[in-house]
Amino acid sequence: MAQPRLLQLHSATDTASAAEAAAGLLGMPASLPPKYFYDAQGSRLFDAITELSEYYPTRTEAGIFAAHGTAIADAVRSSTSLNPVIVDLGAGNCAKGAALFPMLAPRRYVAVDISADYLAKALAQLQRDHPTLDLLGVGLDFSSRLALPSELTGARALVFYPGSSIGNFDPAAALALLRQAHEMTAGGALLIGVDLVKTIDVLEAAYDDALGVTAAFNLNLLRHLNRLLGTDFDLRHWRHVALFNRAESRIEMHLESHQAQWVRWPGGERRFAAGERIHTENSYKWTLEGFSGLLRQAGFAEPRHWTDPLGWYGVFVAGA
Numbered sequence: 001m002a003q004p005r006l007l008q009l010h011s012a013t014d015t016a017s018a019a020e021a022a023a024g025l026l027g028m029p030a031s032l033p034p035k036y037f038y039d040a041q042g043s044r045l046f047d048a049i050t051e052l053s054e055y056y057p058t059r060t061e062a063g064i065f066a067a068h069g070t071a072i073a074d075a076v077r078s079s080t081s082l083n084p085v086i087v088d089l090g091a092g093n094c095a096k097g098a099a100l101f102p103m104l105a106p107r108r109y110v111a112v113d114i115s116a117d118y119l120a121k122a123l124a125q126l127q128r129d130h131p132t133l134d135l136l137g138v139g140l141d142f143s144s145r146l147a148l149p150s151e152l153t154g155a156r157a158l159v160f161y162p163g164s165s166i167g168n169f170d171p172a173a174a175l176a177l178l179r180q181a182h183e184m185t186a187g188g189a190l191l192i193g194v195d196l197v198k199t200i201d202v203l204e205a206a207y208d209d210a211l212g213v214t215a216a217f218n219l220n221l222l223r224h225l226n227r228l229l230g231t232d233f234d235l236r237h238w239r240h241v242a243l244f245n246r247a248e249s250r251i252e253m254h255l256e257s258h259q260a261q262w263v264r265w266p267g268g269e270r271r272f273a274a275g276e277r278i279h280t281e282n283s284y285k286w287t288l289e290g291f292s293g294l295l296r297q298a299g300f301a302e303p304r305h306w307t308d309p310l311g312w313y314g315v316f317v318a319g320a
C-alpha cells in the first residue's frame with residue numbers, strides 16, 4: 001500500500017499569529033481574521049453548523065452535486081488531463097474531494113489545508129480505501145498566497161474549492177486568489193462552490209441560528225485567542241451579531257461588547273465601549289453573473305454553472 005506524503009509549507013509561528021491577532025484587536029474598528037475560528041473546538045462547531053436547518057449552503061451544494069454530478073464531471077473532464085491531479089483547497093476531512101474520485105479517476109490527490117498534521121489522519125484513512133492512489137497533504141495558509149511547486153500539480157490539473165469559502169475574501173482578494181488558482185490549473189479546470197445573494201431573512205438566519213451554534217462558533221474565537229495571545233476575554237460579556245450588508249453584498253459577523261470593559265494581554269490592552277464590536281468574518285454573496293465575470297477576469301474561459309431549484313447556490317466549472 002502506498003503511503004500519504006505530508007508537506008508543511010511556511011506555517012506561521014505562534015509569535016507571528018499572536019502579533020497578527022493583537023494588531024487586529026488594536027484596529028479601529030477591531031477585527032480578527034476568520035482563520036482563528038478553527039481550533040479543534042471551532043472545527044467541531046463548524047461541522048455542527050453544516051447540519052443546522054438554517055445553514056443551507058452545505059446541503060444545497062451537496063444537492064447540486066447529486067442532481068448534476070455527471071454533467072459537472074463531464075465539464076471537468078473536457079478541460080483536465082485524463083487522470084488529473086486534483087488539488088483540494090481547504091480539504092479538511094477530505095470527504096468532498098474523495099467523492100470526486102469515482103468519476104474523475106485522479107492519478108494524484110493533493111489535499112491543502114492550514115495544517116498538514118490535521119490532514120494526516122484523513123489521508124491515512126483515504127489510503128486504506130484507495131491503496132494505490134498517490135496522496136499528498138500540504139499545510140499551507142493560502143489566504144495570503146496560493147502557490148505549490150508545479151511538479152506536484154502537473155499540467156491540466158483540477159483545482160477544487162467547494163463550500164463557498166471563497167466568500168471569506170473581498171472581491172479584490174477573491175480575484176487575486178482565482179488568478180493564482182488559474183495559474184495552478186496549468187491549462188486544466190477550476191470546480192468551485194459559491195453562495196449566492198438571496199432574501200435577507202434566509203441569509204441572516206443561516207448565520208444566527210435558533211440553537212445558537214453559530215453564536216458559540218463566533219464566541220469560541222475569543223477562547224482561542226485567550227490561548228493564542230493570552231487575552232483575558234470573558235465570553236459572558238460579548239454577544240454574537242450577524243447582519244447582511246447589502247451595499248457590500250456580504251454577511252458580517254461581529255462580537256459586540258455588552259458593557260464598557262478592558263481586554264488585556266501580554267504587551268497590550270484595549271478598552272471597548274458598551275456596544276462596540278469586533279468584526280470577525282465576512283461572507284460575500286455573489287450573483288451568477290457577477291461570479292462568472294470574476295472568473296473571466298481571473299483568466300478562465302467559458303465558465304459554466306449549475307444551481308439548485310431556488311437559485312441559492314452555484315457550482316461553477318471553468319476551464320483554463
Ligand code: AVJ
Pocket residue numbers: 049057163164165166167168206207214217281282283
Ligand atoms: C466556511 C467560510 C464557507 O461563510 O458560510 C459559517 C463560515 N461562518 N457560519 C460561511 C461560517 C458562520 C462559512 N465558510
